[in-house]
Amino acid sequence: MTRASRRERTLRTSRRKGGGLVYFLLAVVLLLVAGVAYVGSGIIRRIDTALGEVIVTSPPVTGTPQSTPAPLEPVNILLIGVDRRDGDTNTLNDVNILVHLDPQRRFASMLSIPRDTRVYIPDYGYAKINAAYNVGQNNHSLEGGGPVWVKRTVQQFLGVPVHYYAQVNFRGFEHIVDFIGGVTVDVPKPLVDNEYPTEDYGYTRVYIPAGPQHMDGATALKYARSRHADSDIYRNQRQQQVLLAMRDSLLQRDVFYYIENLDAVLNQFAETFETDVPREKIIALAQLAPKIERESISSYALGLGCIYEISGTTDLEPDMGCVAEMVRDMEMDPALRSLRQEGAQIEVQNGTLTCAGCASSLGENLRSRGFTVLTYGNAENAGYYTHTLILDTGDHPFTREQLATLLNVAPENVRQELVPPSQADIVIILGNDYKPLAP
DSSP states (O other), rough: OOOOOOOOOOOBOSSTTTTSSSHHIIIIIIIHHHHSSOOHHHHHHHHHHHHTTOOOOOOOOTTTTOOOOOOOOOOOEEEEEEOOOOTOOEEEEEEEEEEETTTTEEEEEEEOOTBEEEEEEEEEEEEEEGGGHHHHHHHHHGGGGGHHHHHHHHHHHHHHOEEEEEEEEHHHHHHHHTTOEEEEEEEEEEEEEEEEEEEOOOOOEEESSSEEEEEEEHHHHHHHHOSSSHHHHHHHHHHHHHHHOOOOHHSSHHHEEEEHHHHHHHHHHHTEEEEEHHHHHHHHHHHGGSSGGGGGGGESSSSSTEEEOOSSSSSSEOOOOHHHHHHHTTOHHHHHHHHHHTTEEEEEOOOOOOTTTTHHHHHHHHHHHEEEEEEEEEEETTTTTTTTTEEEEEEEEHHHHHHHHTTTGGGGEEOOOTTTTOSSSSSEOOOOTOOOOOO
């Protein structure tokens, strides 16, 4: 082995008006991945009215008892891209992207698995992960077939539950991109592939220059699918780049445009999608989407440090310790991840005479939020601090900003200066303006 790099099928999307296709198109591919557009209650009503299935989402009449909806739990959705050609009995899952969505903490992560990664496929054995779909289709059709078998394979490999899947074939991907008016992608370096596969099992040459490029569906597919321009690792990065470009393209259009063109959506995509995400779950997640900021969407791919090339083959052997670490990272709140990266140790000092126990209570509160609190106690000259101070003895900008926002500290009271004899990286001195945080 030579080191190459480091670090039950439930519903096929309905072909009749009223199926889950529109929700899948608007929510799964775009909203779940990148928080594209707001599908509010009025829009949902318009969609369902057009489909002949009205869902009442109007505000309740004042005084009517209402049950509180249960909070959405974190969910993992597997995006599967399949290479399915007419008359071909071999269907490969060439694109495998696990989307982790945390509704409570409002962040999302994407993790791409290279198609040549060697994994254990249940009831089959070790093989490239892109064989899982074919194994399911040919050997386990009564248990859900291809997509369910890819779910089970990814779940076993990553050690986390895969709650749902959303599947699209390459032709459907092209149609989506064309339907939303194309995508603009900033290509970091020229892409040259002299052996790009064609529909008739031949090859063609693909060239995409560097710089911002507006791509139609066919070009976006070539950019996302090309293998010979660089490697599977870089291909995974391109796939996620295109998904986020789709988000940007949608933001430039009114979502009502898609509703008004509902028949076109149904006609174009009924044969290309499949998902087991329940209708009510998609609606709930779609309503959540606008609350997820772009900076709260993280991208991961098994690449440097996580996979190794097996000599004499094209198989990639995963380093399972690295894989587990990456999965933990993708499930972590981006703010908490940034706090850990800065590693700032905090000391809380009570500079008031009126807030007994505030230093200890704040210290424990900060610990519960993921901050590293070294110690807490009383400040010298307590009683003389009118305003709360945040003093950074080094350079920890993210932690400073988080603390200032949390404690409502004015910018002029957030400073970089030494606080002898403290050994902490950041010292918080509570002033008379301090208001205790809620637990």
